[in-house]
Amino acid sequence: MASKEYGVDLDALDQVVKELNQVLKDMGGPKDKAKNQTYLPDGALGKGFEERDRMHKAHNDMKQYIEQNIVTAIENMIDDFGKKSQKTKDAYEDAEHNNKMK
Numbered sequence: 001m002a003s004k005e006y007g008v009d010l011d012a013l014d015q016v017v018k019e020l021n022q023v024l025k026d027m028g029g030p031k032d033k034a035k036n037q038t039y040l041p042d043g044a045l046g047k048g049f050e051e052r053d054r055m056h057k058a059h060n061d062m063k064q065y066i067e068q069n070i071v072t073a074i075e076n077m078i079d080d081f082g083k084k085s086q087k088t089k090d091a092y093e094d095a096e097h098n099n100k101m102k
Helices: 010-026 028-036 050-101
Strands: none
Touching: 010 028, 010 050, 028 050
16 A cells, blocks of 8 residues: 655745735725725714714714724634644644654
8 A cells, every 4th residue: 555645835835824914914905994084074964963863873883893893804814814824834844844854
């Protein structure tokens, strides 16, 4: 029975980590837009009527939801996957180094 060897392309794993880090860096644009470029000034919808207050609150609620539940969640997921990919690459490199020493 022939033994099968499995290989891991460390360069490909390294590329995944680099690309994930770039995506994380690029997320600064959407994060900035969600946080700073969706501002609705207090008087922009008028003053003194109930619908204005509800619309303004709905805008602020949606802005906060986008910032926290969408953009931040995506950033955290990408960061987590990038760290796990880096950890996996490092473990394979260490194993490869240890095998060469034997």
